[in-house]
Amino acid sequence: MATIKVQTEDFDVSREIAALTAGRSDIGGIGCFVGVVRERAGADQAPEPVAAMTLEHYPGMTERAIARIAEQAEQRFDILGCTVIHRVGTLRTGDNIVLVLAVSAHRQPALDATAFLIDWLKTKAPFWKREEFADGSGAWVDAREADDAAAERWSRDG
Amino acid sequence: MNAPTTPVTILYFAWIRERVGRSEESLVLPAAIATVADLIDHLAERGGGYASAFVTRRTIRCAVNQEFADQSAAIAPGDEIAFFPPVTGG
Numbered sequence: 001m002a003t004i005k006v007q008t009e010d011f012d013v014s015r016e017i018a019a020l021t022a023g024r025s026d027i028g029g030i031g032c033f034v035g036v037v038r039e040r041a042g043a044d045q046a047p048e049p050v051a052a053m054t055l056e057h058y059p060g061m062t063e064r065a066i067a068r069i070a071e072q073a074e075q076r077f078d079i080l081g082c083t084v085i086h087r088v089g090t091l092r093t094g095d096n097i098v099l100v101l102a103v104s105a106h107r108q109p110a111l112d113a114t115a116f117l118i119d120w121l122k123t124k125a126p127f128w129k130r131e132e133f134a135d136g137s138g139a140w141v142d143a144r145e146a147d148d149a150a151a152e153r154w155s156r157d158g
Numbered sequence: 159m160n161a162p163t164t165p166v167t168i169l170y171f172a173w174i175r176e177r178v179g180r181s182e183e184s185l186v187l188p189a190a191i192a193t194v195a196d197l198i199d200h201l202a203e204r205g206g207g208y209a210s211a212f213v214t215r216r217t218i219r220c221a222v223n224q225e226f227a228d229q230s231a232a233i234a235p236g237d238e239i240a241f242f243p244p245v246t247g248g
Binding site: 035055056057058060061064065086097098118121122123124125126127128129130140141142143144147 | 169172173221225243244245246247248
């Protein structure tokens with residue numbers, strides 16, 4: 001029952017929350033994470049501000065991988081639904097990259113599932129970021145050990 | 159089971175795609191190639207962009223039929239094999 005979208009266009013957080021909660025009276029809490037393009041991305045070592053970021057992905061596998069992560073969230077936490085929207089293509093500073101929503105009767109499962117979903121998305125879904133600088137140069141973003149550690153804290157069987 | 163003459167599809171992403179110079183190709187596996195690691199050896203032997211793409215094997219991640227796999231994973235005719243760097247989405 002997860003809603004999963006991989007798209008170039010932006011998303012509207014309010015509209016996605018309304019879609020996830022429509023017609024339900026059993027939801028007591030909504031967890032929400034929005035990732036946005038930062039001026040200094042990567043590992044903060046970039047010598048100059050990022051002008052744009054391009055996100056590449058593996059069509060077909062991406063949707064499968066996110067569906068599997070969402071299934072894990074639904075098994076591990078007492079949630080009533082979740083939404084994952086990940087943008088691809090070229091984005092500018094301040095643009096939305098990713099939306100994670102999770103809903104539950106009480107706050108804790110929604111908050112935990114939201115954190116779990118973004119932590120696993122960062123390390124278990126086939127997306128790659130390339131930063132482009134004002135002078136026209138660019139660089140692929142390196143994976144961060146901190147992200148691996150964040151994903152690892154949820155490891156039980158995966 | 160596909161015939162040995164059925165090709166595999168190989169996909170490349172991010173800087174591996176840039177170094178190889180293409181995003182996709184088909185290849186009939188030589189009989190000696192049984193695993194992803196064997197395929198990496200075979201591709202690296204082509205030299206040029208391939209050698210450059212596969213020079214640091216530790217940093218290469220792969221998927222077989224759209225599932226993350228180790229380089230020790232078995233491959234067979236008809237498979238879709240993808241090579242990419244560690245993921246950086248989210």
